[in-house]
Amino acid sequence: MDVKAAVAWEAGKPLSIETVQLEGPREGEVLVEMKATGLCHTDLFTLSGDDPEGLFPAILGHEGAGVVVDVGPGVTSLQKGDHVIPLYTPECRECDYCTSHKTNLCQKIRVTQGRGLMPDGTSRFSMNGKKIHHYMGCSTFASHSVVPEIALAKIRKDAPFDKVCYIGCGVTTGVGAVIFTAGVKPGDNVVVFGLGGIGLNVIQGARIAGADKIVGVDINPARKELAEKFGMTHFVNPKEVEGDLVPYLVDLTDGGADYSFECIGNVNVMRQALECCHKGWGTSVIIGVAGAGQEISTRPFQLVTGRVWKGSAFGGARGRTDVPKIVDWYMEGKINIDDLITHTMPLEDINKGFDLMKKGESIRSVVIY
Ligand code: NAD
Ligand code: AHE
Ligand code: ZN
Ligand code: ZN
Numbered sequence: 430m431d432v433k434a435a436v437a438w439e440a441g442k443p444l445s446i447e448t449v450q451l452e453g454p455r456e457g458e459v460l461v462e463m464k465a466t467g468l469c470h471t472d473l474f475t476l477s478g479d480d481p482e483g484l485f486p487a488i489l490g491h492e493g494a495g496v497v498v499d500v501g502p503g504v505t506s507l508q509k510g511d512h513v514i515p516l517y518t519p520e521c522r523e524c525d526y527c528t529s530h531k532t533n534l535c536q537k538i539r540v541t542q543g544r545g546l547m548p549d550g551t552s553r554f555s556m557n558g559k560k561i562h563h564y565m566g567c568s569t570f571a572s573h574s575v576v577p578e579i580a581l582a583k584i585r586k587d588a589p590f591d592k593v594c595y596i597g598c599g600v601t602t603g604v605g606a607v608i609f610t611a612g613v614k615p616g617d618n619v620v621v622f623g624l625g626g627i628g629l630n631v632i633q634g635a636r637i638a639g640a641d642k643i644v645g646v647d648i649n650p651a652r653k654e655l656a657e658k659f660g661m662t663h664f665v666n667p668k669e670v671e672g673d674l675v676p677y678l679v680d681l682t683d684g685g686a687d688y689s690f691e692c693i694g695n696v697n698v699m700r701q702a703l704e705c706c707h708k709g710w711g712t713s714v715i716i717g718v719a720g721a722g723q724e725i726s727t728r729p730f731q732l733v734t735g736r737v738w739k740g741s742a743f744g745g746a747r748g749r750t751d752v753p754k755i756v757d758w759y760m761e762g763k764i765n766i767d768d769l770i771t772h773t774m775p776l777e778d779i780n781k782g783f784d785l786m787k788k789g790e791s792i793r794s795v796v797i798y
Contacts, residue, residue, distance in 0.1 A: 434571035440478030443780040452553040454501035464590035466569035467492035479720030484545040487562035493569030494594035516748035517565035519580035542566040582752035603630020605744015615639030620686040623693035624652035636660025678705035689713045709735035
């Protein structure tokens with residue numbers, strides 16, 4: 430079938446709105462009509478050419494929500510009309526990773542996903558016979574996409590697509606990093622670096638978890654007001670701190686953070702995030718994605734003396750199990766998504782959404798199909 434898509438033809442160039450061809454779903458695959466998709470910083474990162482796994486041409490986007498319009502042979506858990514959120518971290522419930530219950534990083538289709546292909550090693554997208562890659566197994570910047578059954582969370586039908594699409598990445602990543610990865614407890618002191626689409630969800634996760642001090646660190650002062658609304662108790666603009674940031678944050682948190690979260694993708698800030706943690710037990714969680722060739726460093730003494738460095742992908746959430754629950758939390762008013770969706774636009778204006786992101790003027794832009 431012909432579908433409308435924003436195609437990334439090459440790194441560093443704006444997306445191009447095209448009519449592309451999409452093949453129907455094969456064994457274990459599902460055709461989804463996309464209703465909405467958020468724009469995540471990771472899409473911009475891959476488009477920039479900094480992603481070692483970035484492939485072109487590709488249809489980017491991984492923060493969608495839509496409706497099942499067709500299922501391939503062997504699909505048992507979904508049917509036409511179901512409402513779904515595509516999962517860049519699938520949940521097969523069979524592989525060693527899933528059955529370990531030690532991680533959410535299902536590996537069942539990770540190799541082909543990283544090559545921009547469906548699990549059988551082919552692409553469903555093309556244009557005039559030229560192959561176009563899938564992206565993160567989702568490709569939500571298309572009016573329709575084919576997604577493996579194990580990479581779709583079935584959600585309730587009364588949830589608004591233009592809000593819950595954000596649960597496909599940003600909300601789950603931020604809230605989940607606090608609750609699933611870190612396990613923040615009431616009374617903990619938390620420091621969050623970067624108050625964008627991810628960091629603000631870390632802030633609201635910390636509030637839900639009952640954290641005491643919730644310190645937000647950002648070089649954009651415009652982020653203060655919204656972060657306070659989401660539960661931040663102290664704002665720190667590194668540009669306004671006299672002297673070193675790390676001792677300043679250690680003082681502010683009475684000896685160091687119980688948990689810190691890096692939500693930027695800056696390896697220098699990752700070091701600060703680790704080093705502002707409390708001696709003996711403070712844990713720093715890396716969420717930000719850094720470009721090819723970037724490395725983190727610290728004195729090993731920081732770890733010898735009890736600080737812990739961790740990472741979190743998709744907030745440690747098991748998508749098919751946890752995403753429907755997070756949709757419920759939103760529908761029950763336990764988490765705020767509406768105030769983070771600052772802009773909406775049709776697919777034709779998607780590049781304007783990325784311009785807003787680059788200028789720091791949006792938290793989340795959502796494309797509505
Ligand atoms: P964003 O652009 O919305 O927010 C980034 C924030 O960091 C902005 O508010 C910016 O002002 C601030 N910032 C930039 N440099 C800073 C510095 N030196 N010190 C303090 N603040 C600084 O981005 P986002 O959508 O929130 O994504 C954040 C990061 O998380 C990106 O690297 C993205 O790729 C990554 N990410 C990771 C996962 C995961 O599963 N691990 C999921 C989604 C996004
Ligand atoms: N492809 C990059 C890494 C990108 C990355 O870390 N992606 C996160 C999700 S970011 C969502 O906005 C993730 O889930 N990683 C785990 C995985 O298996 O990809 C690179 O450096 O190669
Ligand atoms: Zn994302
Ligand atoms: Zn699995």
